Amino acid sequence: xxxxxxxxxxxxxxxxxxxxxxYLSALGIDLYWQATVGDNLGRLTDELRRAWERADLIxxxxxxxxxxxxxxxxxxxxxxxxxxxxxxxxEAHLRSWFGRRGQTxxxxxxxxxxxxxxxxxxxxxxxxxxxxxxxKDGHVIVAMPGVPVEMRKMWEEQAVPRLQARLPGxxxxxxxxxxxxxxxxxxxxxxxxxxIASVNPTLATYAKQDGVHLRMTAKxxxxxxxxxxxxAFEPRVRELVGDYVYGVDDETLAEVIGRHLRQRxxxxxxxxxxxxxxxxxxxxxxxxxxxxxxGGIVAYTAEAKVAHGVDAAIVAAHGTVAAETAEAMxxxxxxxxxxxxxxxxxxxxxxxxxxxxxAGTVFVALDWAGDKAAERQKWNTTRGxxxxxxxxxxxxxxxxxxxxxxxx
Numbered sequence: 048x049x050x051x052x053x054x055x056x057x058x059x060x061x062x063x064x065x066x067x068x069x070y071l072s073a074l075g076i077d078l079y080w081q082a083t084v085g086d087n088l089g090r091l092t093d094e095l096r097r098a099w100e101r102a103d104l105i106x107x108x109x110x111x112x113x114x115x116x117x118x119x120x121x122x123x124x125x126x127x128x129x130x131x132x133x134x135x136x137x138e139a140h141l142r143s144w145f146g147r148r149g150q151t152x153x154x155x156x157x158x159x160x161x162x163x164x165x166x167x168x169x170x171x172x173x174x175x176x177x178x179x180x181x182x183k184d185g186h187v188i189v190a191m192p193g194v195p196v197e198m199r200k201m202w203e204e205q206a207v208p209r210l211q212a213r214l215p216g217x218x219x220x221x222x223x224x225x226x227x228x229x230x231x232x233x234x235x236x237x238x239x240x241x242x243i244a245s246v247n248p249t250l251a252t253y254a255k256q257d258g259v260h261l262r263m264t265a266k267x268x269x270x271x272x273x274x275x276x277x278x279a280f281e282p283r284v285r286e287l288v289g290d291y292v293y294g295v296d297d298e299t300l301a302e303v304i305g306r307h308l309r310q311r312x313x314x315x316x317x318x319x320x321x322x323x324x325x326x327x328x329x330x331x332x333x334x335x336x337x338x339x340x341x342g343g344i345v346a347y348t349a350e351a352k353v354a355h356g357v358d359a360a361i362v363a364a365h366g367t368v369a370a371e372t373a374e375a376m377x378x379x380x381x382x383x384x385x386x387x388x389x390x391x392x393x394x395x396x397x398x399x400x401x402x403x404x405x406a407g408t409v410f411v412a413l414d415w416a417g418d419k420a421a422e423r424q425k426w427n428t429t430r431g432x433x434x435x436x437x438x439x440x441x442x443x444x445x446x447x448x449x450x451x452x453x454x455x
Contacts, residue, residue: 048100050110050119051193052085063108063198070202072264074210075219076104085427086110091122099126101184104210109193111176113156119190120161120179127183129163137161137168137177144175156376171204172196180209187213217225221273222265225284227291228258228300228443235259238287248280255299257439261288293446300442301329301336307449308339308388315445316384317343318355318376320367320393321409326438341384352376366402368394370421373412381414389414390445392437397430407433413448420444 066080073076080102084094090124091110098105110119124131137160145152159176162168169178169189174197181188189206191198227235231256236243239261242250249263265276285292294303308315317327327343330336346352349367353359356379357372365371373391381389390413397406403416407428412421424440426433 048082048084048096048107049083049193050091050107050122051083052116054083054109055085058292059409062195063193064079066195066199067106068106069222071106071380072206072220073222074207074214076210076214086116087251088118088121088125089273091118092125092135093420095122095126096139097278098330099186104187105186106206107188107190108198111159111178111190111192113153113159113175115155117158120158120163123166123179123181123188123190124163127163127165127181129165131161132157133157133160133230134168135187141175152415169201171197171201173200178205180206182307219268219270219273220264221270221277222264223277224296225261225281225288225292226258226265226294226298227253227261227288228439228446230259230288230291232259235261235288235291241287242283242305245280248276250280250284256435258293259291261292265345293450297328299333300439300446302333304442304446304449305330305333305336307446307451309335311449313449314339314341314384314386315390315448316386317382317389317441318380318389318391319343319345319374320347320352320391321396322392322434322438322441323347325434326390326392326441329438329442341386344380344383348377352379355379366404368402368404368408370410370412370423373410373422374414374419374421377412377414378417378419381416387416388445388448390441394424394433394437394442396433406430409440411437411444413441413444415448420448 049061049064054061067079084091107119110117120131141160142152142155156175165183166179166181169180171177174192174194176192178201179190191201232252236252239250248263253262254259263277263280265275267271276451293300311441319326324345330340344355349362353362355376361371361375367405373393376391377389392411394409395401395404395406399404407426409424410421421436422444426436
C-alpha cells in the first residue's frame with residue numbers, strides 16, 4: 048500500500064511498489080493486491096481494513112513523516128483500536144539526531160516517536176522517520192518511509208530478516224535479468240522463441256529505457272534449487288541472444304563499459320553536442336570512473352567544436368550534424384585529453400530541424416588511436432528522449448568496441 052496524495056496526482060512516480068513487488072516474489076511471498084491511497088485518514092483506514100480482511104501481510108510506504116498529512120500511524124492505530132503514545136527512547140533518539148546537526152527538533156517531529164502497543168519501531172539510520180513493525184492476530188503490518196533510499200535500507204536491513212524468520216518452507220521465486228542492447232523487443236522475442244514456452248524457469252521480454260530485458264524466473268522449494276534451475280537455463284538463453292547481452296540484473300551499460308576499459312587499461316574522453324553532457328554524466332555515475340575517464344567537452348556550437356580541435360574545413364564541408372564531424376570530434380577530444388578512445392555525439396535534438404536535417408537525426412562516433420567508426424540514428428520523439436537515446440547509442444557503440452569479443 049502506497050500512501051500519499053502526490054502519488055494520486057502523478058507528481059511522484061511510485062517506484063517503491065515495483066521494488067517491493069520484486070522483492071516479495073524473491074522471498075516466495077505471493078503478492079495479490081496493490082493499493083494507492085491519498086492523505087485522508089478515513090480513506091486510509093478503510094483501505095487498511097480491506098487489506099486486513101484479505102491478507103496476512105500488509106507492506107506500507109509513505110505517510111510516516113512529521114507533518115499533519117502524514118497519517119499512516121494514525122490509520123494503523125484506528126484500524127486496531129489502539130492509542131498512540133510517545134516512546135521515550137524514540138524521542139531521545141530523535142532529539143539526539145537533530146542535536147548532532149546543531150538543530151533543535153521541531154515539536155511536530157514528536158509524532159515520529161510514537162508507538163501503539165502492537166508496534167515495534169524499525170530504525171531509520173539515514174532519516175528521521177522510523178518505521179513500524181506491527182503484529183496482531185496473526186497479521187503483520189510493515190510501515191516504512193516513502194523516500195526510496197530510506198525505505199529500501201529499512202526494508203532490507205530491518206523488515207526482511209523479521210519476515211524470513213516467520214516464513215514457512217513454502218518455496219522461493221527467483222529471477223535473473225539479462226540486459227540486451229542493439230535489438231528491439233520483438234526481434235529479441237523472435238530469437239528466444241524456442242524457450243518462450245518453458246514453464247520453469249519462465250522467460251519473458253521487456254522493453255526498457257536501457258535496452259531489452261530478458262527476465263528468467265525460477266520457482267523451487269529452496270533458493271539453492273531455484274539458483275540451480277537458473278544456472279542451467281541461462282546458457283541456453285545466452286546461446287540465442289549472446290551477441291546482444293551486455294549485463295545482468297542491476298548492471299548498467301556504463302558500468303559494464305567501465306569494467307572493460309579498466310581491464311584493458313584503456314582511457315576515454317568525450318565530446319558532446321546535442322547530449323549536452325549527458326553522456327559524460329552517465330559515464331561518471333559509475334564509482335571509480337576516474338580510473339579510465341579523462342574528461343569531457345560540451346561543444347554545442349560549430350565555433351566551439353573548432354575551438355576544441357575539430358578541423359574547420361570538415362565543419363564547413365559537412366555541417367555540424369554529420370558522420371564526418373562526429374568522427375572529427377571523437378578524434379579531437381582523444382588528442383586533447385591524451386586518451387586511448389574518443390567518443391562523440393552530434394545531432395538535432397529538436398523540435399525544429401537544423402542544417403536541413405530533421406529533429407531526431409543523430410550521429411555518434413568513436414576514435415580508437417586513429418581507427419574511426421560512426422553511426423547514424425533517426426528517431427521521431429521528444430527533445431529529451433532524443434538526447435537520452437543518443438547517449439545510449441554512443442555507449443552501445445563504445446561497448447561493442449571494448450567488450451572482449453569485439454575490438455576497434
